Amino acid sequence: MRTINLAIVGATGLVGEAIVKLLEERKFPVGELHVLASGNSAGGRIAFGGRSLTVAEAESFDFSTVEVAIFAAGAPASQALAPVAAEAGVLVVDLSPAYRYDEAVPLIVADVNDELLAQARESNIVACADASTVQLLRLLKPLNDLAPVQEVVVTQLQAASATGRSGIDQLAQQSVRLLNGMTPSEDARAQIAFNALPVSGQVQENGYSSEELKLMLEARRVLAGQPLSILATTVRVPVFYGHGQSVTVRALQPLTAGQAMTVWEGLQDLVMQENDDPQAMSPVAMVEGEPAVCVSRIREDMEGTGAISYFSVADNVRWGAALNAVKIVEKLLKDYL
Known part of the structure:
Protein backbone atom coordinates (compact mmCIF):
# COMPACT_ATOMS: atom_id res chain seq x y z
CA MET A 1 0.00 0.00 0.00
CA ARG A 2 1.43 3.35 -1.03
CA THR A 3 1.88 6.23 1.41
CA ILE A 4 -0.26 9.36 1.46
CA ASN A 5 0.06 12.79 3.02
CA LEU A 6 -2.58 13.26 5.67
CA ALA A 7 -3.91 16.14 7.78
CA ILE A 8 -5.85 15.89 11.04
CA VAL A 9 -7.94 18.95 11.90
CA GLY A 10 -8.63 19.00 15.63
CA ALA A 11 -5.57 16.91 16.45
CA THR A 12 -5.40 18.20 20.04
CA GLY A 13 -8.95 17.11 20.94
CA LEU A 14 -9.97 13.77 22.46
CA VAL A 15 -10.85 12.17 19.12
CA GLY A 16 -7.94 13.78 17.28
CA GLU A 17 -5.46 12.42 19.82
CA ALA A 18 -7.01 8.95 19.52
CA ILE A 19 -6.74 9.09 15.71
CA VAL A 20 -3.03 9.93 15.88
CA LYS A 21 -2.43 6.95 18.20
CA LEU A 22 -4.44 4.56 16.02
CA LEU A 23 -2.60 5.61 12.86
CA GLU A 24 0.65 4.67 14.57
CA GLU A 25 -0.66 1.44 16.11
CA ARG A 26 -2.17 0.24 12.82
CA LYS A 27 0.99 1.23 10.92
CA PHE A 28 -0.98 3.41 8.51
CA PRO A 29 1.22 4.34 5.52
CA VAL A 30 1.55 8.06 6.23
CA GLY A 31 4.01 10.07 4.16
CA GLU A 32 3.68 13.43 5.91
CA LEU A 33 1.30 13.86 8.82
CA HIS A 34 0.08 17.41 9.50
CA VAL A 35 -1.54 17.97 12.91
CA LEU A 36 -3.82 21.00 12.88
CA ALA A 37 -5.93 22.85 15.42
CA SER A 38 -7.30 26.29 16.20
CA GLY A 39 -5.00 29.23 16.81
CA ASN A 40 -5.27 28.68 20.57
CA SER A 41 -3.63 25.25 20.30
CA ALA A 42 -1.15 26.01 17.52
CA GLY A 43 2.48 25.59 18.48
CA GLY A 44 1.91 22.59 20.71
CA ARG A 45 3.64 19.26 20.15
CA ILE A 46 2.24 15.81 19.32
CA ALA A 47 4.28 12.60 19.29
CA PHE A 48 3.97 10.35 16.24
CA GLY A 49 6.27 7.66 14.87
CA GLY A 50 9.17 8.60 17.09
CA ARG A 51 8.91 12.24 16.07
CA SER A 52 7.53 15.35 17.72
CA LEU A 53 5.14 17.15 15.37
CA THR A 54 4.29 20.84 15.74
CA VAL A 55 0.59 21.69 15.77
CA ALA A 56 -0.19 24.16 12.99
CA GLU A 57 -3.14 26.51 12.65
CA ALA A 58 -5.88 24.90 10.56
CA GLU A 59 -7.25 28.20 9.20
CA SER A 60 -4.01 29.01 7.36
CA PHE A 61 -3.07 25.48 6.26
CA ASP A 62 -2.52 24.76 2.55
CA PHE A 63 -4.73 21.69 2.04
CA SER A 64 -3.37 21.13 -1.46
CA THR A 65 -0.30 19.56 0.20
CA VAL A 66 -2.28 16.52 1.42
CA GLU A 67 -4.50 13.88 -0.16
CA VAL A 68 -6.80 13.18 2.80
CA ALA A 69 -7.92 15.37 5.70
CA ILE A 70 -9.65 13.97 8.78
CA PHE A 71 -11.80 16.61 10.49
CA ALA A 72 -12.30 16.02 14.22
CA ALA A 73 -12.82 19.60 15.35
CA GLY A 74 -16.61 20.01 15.44
CA ALA A 75 -19.23 21.32 13.03
CA PRO A 76 -18.15 25.00 12.82
CA ALA A 77 -14.62 24.07 11.74
CA SER A 78 -15.92 21.53 9.25
CA GLN A 79 -18.42 23.96 7.76
CA ALA A 80 -15.71 26.59 7.35
CA LEU A 81 -12.75 24.49 6.18
CA ALA A 82 -14.02 21.21 4.72
CA PRO A 83 -15.27 22.89 1.51
CA VAL A 84 -11.88 24.60 1.16
CA ALA A 85 -10.10 21.27 1.41
CA ALA A 86 -12.56 19.53 -0.90
CA GLU A 87 -12.18 22.28 -3.51
CA ALA A 88 -8.40 21.66 -3.40
CA GLY A 89 -9.02 18.03 -4.37
CA VAL A 90 -8.58 16.63 -0.87
CA LEU A 91 -10.81 13.79 0.33
CA VAL A 92 -12.35 14.99 3.58
CA VAL A 93 -13.40 12.48 6.23
CA ASP A 94 -15.57 14.45 8.63
CA LEU A 95 -16.53 13.31 12.13
CA SER A 96 -18.80 16.27 12.88
CA PRO A 97 -22.57 16.38 12.23
CA ALA A 98 -22.09 19.08 9.57
CA TYR A 99 -22.71 16.84 6.54
CA ARG A 100 -24.45 13.76 7.95
CA TYR A 101 -27.82 14.69 6.48
CA ASP A 102 -26.52 16.06 3.16
CA GLU A 103 -27.78 13.72 0.44
CA ALA A 104 -24.74 14.57 -1.70
CA VAL A 105 -22.40 13.25 1.01
CA PRO A 106 -22.19 9.54 1.88
CA LEU A 107 -22.74 8.76 5.58
CA ILE A 108 -20.47 5.86 6.50
CA VAL A 109 -20.16 3.26 9.22
CA ALA A 110 -17.04 1.24 8.41
CA ASP A 111 -17.76 -2.44 7.72
CA VAL A 112 -21.47 -1.66 7.31
CA ASN A 113 -21.94 0.40 4.13
CA ASP A 114 -18.42 0.76 2.71
CA GLU A 115 -19.77 0.48 -0.82
CA LEU A 116 -20.94 4.09 -0.61
CA LEU A 117 -17.30 5.21 -0.52
CA ALA A 118 -17.42 4.85 -4.30
CA GLN A 119 -19.39 8.14 -4.22
CA ALA A 120 -16.73 9.96 -2.23
CA ARG A 121 -15.25 11.83 -5.19
CA GLU A 122 -18.61 13.38 -6.10
CA SER A 123 -18.27 15.94 -3.30
CA ASN A 124 -14.82 15.02 -1.92
CA ILE A 125 -16.48 14.75 1.51
CA VAL A 126 -17.35 11.62 3.50
CA ALA A 127 -19.38 11.94 6.70
CA CYS A 128 -18.65 9.61 9.62
CA ALA A 129 -21.67 8.49 11.60
CA ASP A 130 -21.77 9.38 15.28
CA ALA A 131 -20.09 6.96 17.70
CA SER A 132 -23.51 5.91 19.02
CA ASN A 316 -17.02 6.09 22.16
CA VAL A 317 -13.86 8.11 21.56
CA ARG A 318 -11.32 5.47 20.56
CA TRP A 319 -13.59 2.85 18.94
CA GLY A 320 -16.83 4.56 17.94
CA ALA A 321 -15.27 7.74 16.56
CA ALA A 322 -11.53 7.43 15.94
CA LEU A 323 -11.33 3.83 14.71
CA ASN A 324 -14.33 4.30 12.42
CA ALA A 325 -12.62 7.29 10.77
CA VAL A 326 -9.28 5.51 10.43
CA LYS A 327 -10.94 2.46 8.89
CA ILE A 328 -12.71 4.69 6.37
CA VAL A 329 -9.39 6.26 5.35
CA GLU A 330 -7.82 2.81 5.05
CA LYS A 331 -10.63 1.67 2.75
CA LEU A 332 -10.40 4.86 0.67
CA LEU A 333 -6.68 4.32 0.23
CA LYS A 334 -7.13 0.68 -0.70
CA ASP A 335 -9.93 1.07 -3.23
CA TYR A 336 -10.51 4.67 -4.24
CA LEU A 337 -7.28 6.69 -4.08
Whole structure:
Protein backbone atom coordinates (compact mmCIF):
# COMPACT_ATOMS: atom_id res chain seq x y z
CA MET A 1 0.00 0.00 0.00
CA ARG A 2 1.43 3.35 -1.03
CA THR A 3 1.88 6.23 1.41
CA ILE A 4 -0.26 9.36 1.46
CA ASN A 5 0.06 12.79 3.02
CA LEU A 6 -2.58 13.26 5.67
CA ALA A 7 -3.91 16.14 7.78
CA ILE A 8 -5.85 15.89 11.04
CA VAL A 9 -7.94 18.95 11.90
CA GLY A 10 -8.63 19.00 15.63
CA ALA A 11 -5.57 16.91 16.45
CA THR A 12 -5.40 18.20 20.04
CA GLY A 13 -8.95 17.11 20.94
CA LEU A 14 -9.97 13.77 22.46
CA VAL A 15 -10.85 12.17 19.12
CA GLY A 16 -7.94 13.78 17.28
CA GLU A 17 -5.46 12.42 19.82
CA ALA A 18 -7.01 8.95 19.52
CA ILE A 19 -6.74 9.09 15.71
CA VAL A 20 -3.03 9.93 15.88
CA LYS A 21 -2.43 6.95 18.20
CA LEU A 22 -4.44 4.56 16.02
CA LEU A 23 -2.60 5.61 12.86
CA GLU A 24 0.65 4.67 14.57
CA GLU A 25 -0.66 1.44 16.11
CA ARG A 26 -2.17 0.24 12.82
CA LYS A 27 0.99 1.23 10.92
CA PHE A 28 -0.98 3.41 8.51
CA PRO A 29 1.22 4.34 5.52
CA VAL A 30 1.55 8.06 6.23
CA GLY A 31 4.01 10.07 4.16
CA GLU A 32 3.68 13.43 5.91
CA LEU A 33 1.30 13.86 8.82
CA HIS A 34 0.08 17.41 9.50
CA VAL A 35 -1.54 17.97 12.91
CA LEU A 36 -3.82 21.00 12.88
CA ALA A 37 -5.93 22.85 15.42
CA SER A 38 -7.30 26.29 16.20
CA GLY A 39 -5.00 29.23 16.81
CA ASN A 40 -5.27 28.68 20.57
CA SER A 41 -3.63 25.25 20.30
CA ALA A 42 -1.15 26.01 17.52
CA GLY A 43 2.48 25.59 18.48
CA GLY A 44 1.91 22.59 20.71
CA ARG A 45 3.64 19.26 20.15
CA ILE A 46 2.24 15.81 19.32
CA ALA A 47 4.28 12.60 19.29
CA PHE A 48 3.97 10.35 16.24
CA GLY A 49 6.27 7.66 14.87
CA GLY A 50 9.17 8.60 17.09
CA ARG A 51 8.91 12.24 16.07
CA SER A 52 7.53 15.35 17.72
CA LEU A 53 5.14 17.15 15.37
CA THR A 54 4.29 20.84 15.74
CA VAL A 55 0.59 21.69 15.77
CA ALA A 56 -0.19 24.16 12.99
CA GLU A 57 -3.14 26.51 12.65
CA ALA A 58 -5.88 24.90 10.56
CA GLU A 59 -7.25 28.20 9.20
CA SER A 60 -4.01 29.01 7.36
CA PHE A 61 -3.07 25.48 6.26
CA ASP A 62 -2.52 24.76 2.55
CA PHE A 63 -4.73 21.69 2.04
CA SER A 64 -3.37 21.13 -1.46
CA THR A 65 -0.30 19.56 0.20
CA VAL A 66 -2.28 16.52 1.42
CA GLU A 67 -4.50 13.88 -0.16
CA VAL A 68 -6.80 13.18 2.80
CA ALA A 69 -7.92 15.37 5.70
CA ILE A 70 -9.65 13.97 8.78
CA PHE A 71 -11.80 16.61 10.49
CA ALA A 72 -12.30 16.02 14.22
CA ALA A 73 -12.82 19.60 15.35
CA GLY A 74 -16.61 20.01 15.44
CA ALA A 75 -19.23 21.32 13.03
CA PRO A 76 -18.15 25.00 12.82
CA ALA A 77 -14.62 24.07 11.74
CA SER A 78 -15.92 21.53 9.25
CA GLN A 79 -18.42 23.96 7.76
CA ALA A 80 -15.71 26.59 7.35
CA LEU A 81 -12.75 24.49 6.18
CA ALA A 82 -14.02 21.21 4.72
CA PRO A 83 -15.27 22.89 1.51
CA VAL A 84 -11.88 24.60 1.16
CA ALA A 85 -10.10 21.27 1.41
CA ALA A 86 -12.56 19.53 -0.90
CA GLU A 87 -12.18 22.28 -3.51
CA ALA A 88 -8.40 21.66 -3.40
CA GLY A 89 -9.02 18.03 -4.37
CA VAL A 90 -8.58 16.63 -0.87
CA LEU A 91 -10.81 13.79 0.33
CA VAL A 92 -12.35 14.99 3.58
CA VAL A 93 -13.40 12.48 6.23
CA ASP A 94 -15.57 14.45 8.63
CA LEU A 95 -16.53 13.31 12.13
CA SER A 96 -18.80 16.27 12.88
CA PRO A 97 -22.57 16.38 12.23
CA ALA A 98 -22.09 19.08 9.57
CA TYR A 99 -22.71 16.84 6.54
CA ARG A 100 -24.45 13.76 7.95
CA TYR A 101 -27.82 14.69 6.48
CA ASP A 102 -26.52 16.06 3.16
CA GLU A 103 -27.78 13.72 0.44
CA ALA A 104 -24.74 14.57 -1.70
CA VAL A 105 -22.40 13.25 1.01
CA PRO A 106 -22.19 9.54 1.88
CA LEU A 107 -22.74 8.76 5.58
CA ILE A 108 -20.47 5.86 6.50
CA VAL A 109 -20.16 3.26 9.22
CA ALA A 110 -17.04 1.24 8.41
CA ASP A 111 -17.76 -2.44 7.72
CA VAL A 112 -21.47 -1.66 7.31
CA ASN A 113 -21.94 0.40 4.13
CA ASP A 114 -18.42 0.76 2.71
CA GLU A 115 -19.77 0.48 -0.82
CA LEU A 116 -20.94 4.09 -0.61
CA LEU A 117 -17.30 5.21 -0.52
CA ALA A 118 -17.42 4.85 -4.30
CA GLN A 119 -19.39 8.14 -4.22
CA ALA A 120 -16.73 9.96 -2.23
CA ARG A 121 -15.25 11.83 -5.19
CA GLU A 122 -18.61 13.38 -6.10
CA SER A 123 -18.27 15.94 -3.30
CA ASN A 124 -14.82 15.02 -1.92
CA ILE A 125 -16.48 14.75 1.51
CA VAL A 126 -17.35 11.62 3.50
CA ALA A 127 -19.38 11.94 6.70
CA CYS A 128 -18.65 9.61 9.62
CA ALA A 129 -21.67 8.49 11.60
CA ASP A 130 -21.77 9.38 15.28
CA ALA A 131 -20.09 6.96 17.70
CA SER A 132 -23.51 5.91 19.02
CA THR A 133 -24.69 5.01 15.54
CA VAL A 134 -21.48 3.11 14.80
CA GLN A 135 -21.91 1.03 17.96
CA LEU A 136 -25.55 0.24 17.19
CA LEU A 137 -25.13 -0.60 13.51
CA ARG A 138 -21.97 -2.70 13.72
CA LEU A 139 -24.03 -5.25 15.65
CA LEU A 140 -27.36 -4.59 13.93
CA LYS A 141 -26.18 -4.97 10.31
CA PRO A 142 -25.28 -8.70 10.58
CA LEU A 143 -28.69 -9.37 12.14
CA ASN A 144 -30.32 -7.38 9.34
CA ASP A 145 -28.50 -9.58 6.81
CA LEU A 146 -30.06 -12.64 8.46
CA ALA A 147 -33.57 -11.20 8.41
CA PRO A 148 -34.67 -7.63 7.63
CA VAL A 149 -34.94 -5.75 10.91
CA GLN A 150 -38.29 -4.07 11.47
CA GLU A 151 -38.10 -2.62 14.98
CA VAL A 152 -35.24 -1.55 17.25
CA VAL A 153 -35.58 -0.21 20.78
CA VAL A 154 -32.35 1.12 22.27
CA THR A 155 -31.58 2.70 25.62
CA GLN A 156 -28.18 4.37 25.55
CA LEU A 157 -26.12 5.06 28.66
CA GLN A 158 -23.99 7.94 27.40
CA ALA A 159 -20.53 8.68 28.77
CA ALA A 160 -19.36 12.16 29.70
CA SER A 161 -16.79 12.16 26.88
CA ALA A 162 -19.65 12.43 24.36
CA THR A 163 -19.36 16.19 24.87
CA GLY A 164 -15.58 16.19 24.53
CA ARG A 165 -12.96 17.28 27.01
CA SER A 166 -15.42 19.66 28.68
CA GLY A 167 -17.63 16.70 29.64
CA ILE A 168 -14.66 14.85 31.11
CA ASP A 169 -13.63 17.91 33.10
CA GLN A 170 -17.17 18.50 34.33
CA LEU A 171 -17.52 14.94 35.66
CA ALA A 172 -14.08 15.02 37.30
CA GLN A 173 -14.58 18.41 38.95
CA GLN A 174 -18.06 17.59 40.23
CA SER A 175 -16.85 14.25 41.62
CA VAL A 176 -14.05 15.95 43.55
CA ARG A 177 -16.38 18.62 44.94
CA LEU A 178 -19.01 16.12 46.07
CA LEU A 179 -16.42 13.84 47.70
CA ASN A 180 -15.22 16.86 49.65
CA GLY A 181 -18.68 17.72 50.92
CA MET A 182 -19.24 20.63 48.54
CA THR A 183 -22.03 21.39 46.08
CA PRO A 184 -21.42 19.71 42.70
CA SER A 185 -20.81 22.98 40.88
CA GLU A 186 -20.54 26.70 41.41
CA ASP A 187 -22.70 27.39 38.37
CA ALA A 188 -26.06 26.12 37.13
CA ARG A 189 -24.77 23.07 35.26
CA ALA A 190 -26.70 19.86 35.88
CA GLN A 191 -25.13 17.38 38.26
CA ILE A 192 -23.69 14.42 36.36
CA ALA A 193 -21.37 13.06 39.07
CA PHE A 194 -23.07 10.28 41.09
CA ASN A 195 -26.21 10.88 39.07
CA ALA A 196 -28.08 9.82 35.94
CA LEU A 197 -29.71 12.41 33.69
CA PRO A 198 -32.70 11.25 31.60
CA VAL A 199 -31.99 13.86 28.93
CA SER A 200 -28.83 14.24 26.86
CA GLY A 201 -28.76 17.05 24.33
CA GLN A 202 -31.56 19.52 23.66
CA VAL A 203 -35.19 18.43 23.95
CA GLN A 204 -37.06 19.01 20.70
CA GLU A 205 -40.73 19.82 20.11
CA ASN A 206 -41.59 16.15 19.60
CA GLY A 207 -40.20 15.28 23.04
CA TYR A 208 -37.06 13.53 21.83
CA SER A 209 -33.64 14.92 22.58
CA SER A 210 -31.16 15.90 19.89
CA GLU A 211 -28.96 12.94 20.87
CA GLU A 212 -31.85 10.50 20.46
CA LEU A 213 -32.91 11.96 17.12
CA LYS A 214 -29.31 11.82 15.89
CA LEU A 215 -29.11 8.10 16.59
CA MET A 216 -32.48 7.35 15.01
CA LEU A 217 -32.04 9.47 11.88
CA GLU A 218 -28.49 8.35 11.18
CA ALA A 219 -29.36 4.67 11.60
CA ARG A 220 -32.26 4.99 9.18
CA ARG A 221 -30.07 6.75 6.64
CA VAL A 222 -27.28 4.16 6.81
CA LEU A 223 -29.73 1.25 6.62
CA ALA A 224 -31.61 2.89 3.76
CA GLY A 225 -34.10 1.13 1.54
CA GLN A 226 -36.19 -0.68 4.17
CA PRO A 227 -38.96 0.27 6.60
CA LEU A 228 -37.31 0.50 10.00
CA SER A 229 -38.75 1.68 13.31
CA ILE A 230 -36.15 2.89 15.83
CA LEU A 231 -37.03 4.12 19.29
CA ALA A 232 -34.13 5.58 21.29
CA THR A 233 -33.73 6.85 24.84
CA THR A 234 -30.42 8.42 25.85
CA VAL A 235 -29.42 8.74 29.50
CA ARG A 236 -26.24 10.53 30.62
CA VAL A 237 -24.35 8.52 33.21
CA PRO A 238 -21.23 9.30 35.33
CA VAL A 239 -18.77 7.34 33.18
CA PHE A 240 -15.76 9.00 31.54
CA TYR A 241 -15.47 6.75 28.45
CA GLY A 242 -17.74 4.07 27.04
CA HIS A 243 -21.34 4.15 25.81
CA GLY A 244 -23.60 1.32 26.94
CA GLN A 245 -26.54 0.29 24.75
CA SER A 246 -29.38 -1.98 25.80
CA VAL A 247 -30.99 -3.08 22.54
CA THR A 248 -34.07 -5.11 21.59
CA VAL A 249 -34.42 -6.17 17.95
CA ARG A 250 -37.43 -7.57 16.08
CA ALA A 251 -36.96 -8.78 12.51
CA LEU A 252 -39.18 -10.01 9.69
CA GLN A 253 -38.32 -13.59 10.67
CA PRO A 254 -37.72 -14.74 14.26
CA LEU A 255 -34.15 -14.41 15.54
CA THR A 256 -32.45 -16.58 18.13
CA ALA A 257 -29.61 -15.82 20.52
CA GLY A 258 -27.61 -18.60 18.88
CA GLN A 259 -27.97 -17.00 15.45
CA ALA A 260 -26.84 -13.65 16.80
CA MET A 261 -23.78 -15.13 18.49
CA THR A 262 -22.86 -17.01 15.32
CA VAL A 263 -22.90 -13.94 13.06
CA TRP A 264 -21.15 -11.76 15.63
CA GLU A 265 -18.47 -14.33 16.30
CA GLY A 266 -16.72 -13.60 13.02
CA LEU A 267 -16.64 -9.81 13.38
CA GLN A 268 -13.37 -7.99 13.86
CA ASP A 269 -12.86 -5.81 16.96
CA LEU A 270 -15.80 -7.49 18.75
CA VAL A 271 -15.67 -9.39 22.04
CA MET A 272 -18.56 -11.53 23.29
CA GLN A 273 -18.62 -11.61 27.08
CA GLU A 274 -19.92 -14.97 28.26
CA ASN A 275 -19.64 -14.32 32.01
CA ASP A 276 -22.99 -12.88 33.06
CA ASP A 277 -22.07 -12.53 36.74
CA PRO A 278 -22.36 -8.77 37.39
CA GLN A 279 -19.88 -9.11 40.24
CA ALA A 280 -17.23 -10.61 37.95
CA MET A 281 -17.23 -8.14 35.09
CA SER A 282 -17.41 -4.45 34.37
CA PRO A 283 -18.02 -4.01 30.63
CA VAL A 284 -17.22 -0.29 30.59
CA ALA A 285 -13.88 -0.84 32.33
CA MET A 286 -13.14 -3.66 29.88
CA VAL A 287 -13.37 -1.49 26.79
CA GLU A 288 -12.07 1.88 27.98
CA GLY A 289 -9.19 2.73 25.68
CA GLU A 290 -9.65 -0.48 23.67
CA PRO A 291 -10.53 -0.49 19.96
CA ALA A 292 -13.29 -3.07 20.43
CA VAL A 293 -16.98 -3.40 21.20
CA CYS A 294 -18.10 -5.81 23.92
CA VAL A 295 -21.50 -7.53 23.73
CA SER A 296 -23.14 -9.50 26.53
CA ARG A 297 -26.50 -10.56 27.97
CA ILE A 298 -27.72 -11.94 24.63
CA ARG A 299 -31.20 -13.35 25.25
CA GLU A 300 -34.47 -14.20 23.54
CA ASP A 301 -37.91 -12.76 24.17
CA MET A 302 -39.72 -14.81 26.83
CA GLU A 303 -43.02 -14.38 24.97
CA GLY A 304 -41.69 -16.24 21.93
CA THR A 305 -42.13 -13.35 19.49
CA GLY A 306 -38.72 -13.94 17.89
CA ALA A 307 -37.14 -10.78 19.32
CA ILE A 308 -33.69 -10.76 20.91
CA SER A 309 -32.09 -8.38 23.38
CA TYR A 310 -28.45 -7.69 24.20
CA PHE A 311 -26.16 -5.19 25.90
CA SER A 312 -23.12 -3.64 24.21
CA VAL A 313 -20.47 -1.21 25.34
CA ALA A 314 -17.64 0.49 23.44
CA ASP A 315 -15.20 3.31 24.00
CA ASN A 316 -17.02 6.09 22.16
CA VAL A 317 -13.86 8.11 21.56
CA ARG A 318 -11.32 5.47 20.56
CA TRP A 319 -13.59 2.85 18.94
CA GLY A 320 -16.83 4.56 17.94
CA ALA A 321 -15.27 7.74 16.56
CA ALA A 322 -11.53 7.43 15.94
CA LEU A 323 -11.33 3.83 14.71
CA ASN A 324 -14.33 4.30 12.42
CA ALA A 325 -12.62 7.29 10.77
CA VAL A 326 -9.28 5.51 10.43
CA LYS A 327 -10.94 2.46 8.89
CA ILE A 328 -12.71 4.69 6.37
CA VAL A 329 -9.39 6.26 5.35
CA GLU A 330 -7.82 2.81 5.05
CA LYS A 331 -10.63 1.67 2.75
CA LEU A 332 -10.40 4.86 0.67
CA LEU A 333 -6.68 4.32 0.23
CA LYS A 334 -7.13 0.68 -0.70
CA ASP A 335 -9.93 1.07 -3.23
CA TYR A 336 -10.51 4.67 -4.24
CA LEU A 337 -7.28 6.69 -4.08
